[in-house]
Amino acid sequence: HIDRQLKGYEGSSKLDYSGALMIATIKLSSYGFNVMDGRQQDKNTLTEHNKRMMIDQYPSMIEFYGWICFFGGFLVGPTCEYMDYYRFTNYFFISSERKIPPYKATIQKIIWFVITAFIVAFVGQKYNYFKMLNDDFTRLPLYTKLMVYAITGRVQHCKYGSIWLLAEGACVLSGFGYNGIKNGKHQWNRLDNVYWYNLEMGQSLKTLAGYWNVGANNWLKNYTSIKSSNAMVITYAISSMWHGFQPGYYWMLTAYGIYQVLAGRVRSLVRPLVMSACDPSVPLRGWKTLYDITCYISSHLLVAFLMAPFELLHISRSLKAWSSIYYIHIWLYFIVWGFLLVFGQTLSSIQNQRRVRVLEADNNIKNEIISYKQ
Known part of the structure; x- marks a missing residue:
């Protein structure tokens, strides 16, 4: 480094x-x-x-x-x-x-490598973080910039994922990738470094981090994590040092940990309100869908924003890329925390009231049944 x-x-x-x-x-x-x-x-x-x-x-x-x-x-x-x-x-x-022949699984890895490499080679020419340093980009409307960020984030996934796919194919071909049988099918995912479907469909920062660079994540979880209230941020700081000494790594990964703490707090206060009070596993139609869509868009956009310093590496470049979107993710961070500080107790009270009403309803039903039997 x-x-x-x-x-x-x-x-x-x-x-x-x-x-x-x-x-x-x-x-x-x-x-x-x-x-x-x-x-x-x-x-x-x-x-x-x-x-x-x-x-x-x-x-x-x-x-x-x-x-x-x-x-x-x-x-x-x-x-x-x-x-x-x-x-x-x-x-x-x-x-x-x-x-057990590994050829089918190997060919699948190679095909996905070709697809992701094609995206990087051709789509990446237009959608990359260095393009955001141009004055032409700063003059675009905000909604266009957000779309460019979203696409660029996906291209960056392909940039690193394509190399891992090629390496995974080598592991599968050697036999090292074999991981037993599940649901009657041979699994070749022992050394998979990215779980693409889970990554692209993830609705939280925790999910997106967990299915990306799995090998490094397992190392951080099993050998560097500590028991502390700030364990997540400390773990991401260690990950930053592992990546290098450029400030962009620390900006991206430490900020990711900070945002993940906020996301966890939002989830604990808001998600129960879009689930049935009678059965927390049953979603409230409409509200849960709106919650999922909001989480999906915000999580993937935030990752795209935070990946800019990881690619640009230097403070001046990162600030210029973020200034083009008016530091919207930083403003939203403080706004959401402010909202939780003001209304967090209220949201917790609403959750408790819903539980109390459910318990009261259950007791009333039980009393009616007892009265009917008598």
């Missing part, structure tokens, strides 16, 4: 090797924790994941460097745990699963 900083405004124009080092960082840090877990006397304190990944015997040099340099995810991921790699190399090739 330091070398990349020293090479100027745009960094090196040659092959960027920081991606491979980022994957190595995930592997080596998780390896250290797994060795420590293997030496621990009381295994009951470990999570199920830690128990499955703990290392109680050092690998040979060939095994260790074979895992570190595994070609499927060496450059940009997806990453994998050592014990998963060990089980694959030691047991997969002597099991009946090795006879």
